[in-house]
Amino acid sequence: MRTIMVVEDDPAISRVLAAYVKKAGFECAVFSQGELAIGQLAVIQPALILLDVMLPEMDGWDVLREVRSRSTCPVIMLTAKGGIDDRLQGLNSGADDYMSKPFEPDEVIARIQAVLRRPPHALITEGMKQYGSLQIDFKSKSVRLNGADLSLTPKDLALLLFLAEHPNQIFHREQLIEHVWGIDYDGSDRAVDHAIKRLRQSLQEMSPADGGIRTLRGTGYQFYANKPG
Template identity: 30%
Template structure:
């Protein structure tokens, strides 16, 4: 049986009840919130292990809730939404969601996504509070990145990707591995979006992104953060 605490922020009572029963049958502890403000209060009060978040809430847009959570925590957030457009999914993932499930969904899919998200969190390597190499500095406790003394502003996905590279400095990470770790799954051999994110990170942390000092490309394989 599982003992994780899961916060469900969902205003549709039918779906909320379905999720609650699904979670309880597998031993998960479950807190319910009918709107965004209640969800944020529960997040602060209960420190959940994972959050299931609907985007279409009655008071706040779910993206606002996600943004506030991400300012405070890297707790896994799975968006559960009727918004199925590709740009909605990309926007939520880029804003810091760990996964995105489109309604309607079945219990098996939901539980599988939850297991993946919790497994990634529990297997995350222990890290020193600060990583520094030459002009690059990453403060994990404050979730901040500095280059040449100035703070660099990264999107949640960019920060997650950079953290993965830094924690594995010196190792070659394949495209498949990075996508699996950052988004929780890998359903395509087209890694164009991954290359776009990586190019954005390089533009922000490299002195010359055409001659990278920190993030090196292993052609046809993936990327490697230089060993300290």
């Protein structure tokens, strides 16, 4: 049975989340401190983490960074802050989804199930891929072209990393919005088109024989590539 890890210092919220998680058919492991949760990450190997931002000592952002350095486990951030800047910080820091308090427990379960239905991230985040002159380090989240670091916005970088993790697969706008921008995103899906345009400009010195970003009219986008080195 899959385990959901709840990292929340409010006992009342933890109890409610644990009850609903178990009712949905999952095991539940509850921690009130981020350090304790990180220490048990490899042992429990959770299917997903519900992570509160306002934790004592080690806050949720630090916990998220530590989780991302060790695991591709999906993370849903929970916080009393609901501003767009806070949501973007969470999604740009590697969270898979973001929920503001107060929330309905049923919606939390729906979000968990939605995230778990997504294709799993490949463990290539532990290493590096090379497509001709393009080098992508998934662990450090850095990109080099012809030996020079590419300066990309956080969202453009996240989009490139996602597409490069799934070479030669086609994704339509709605899928890219869900995987890269997050299901809470309420802006225009044209943001995908603008990001793709910027990425093409950044990768214009890449040889077409090695790969690149392709638009398939009426279908979506793909990072087409030969077998990486």
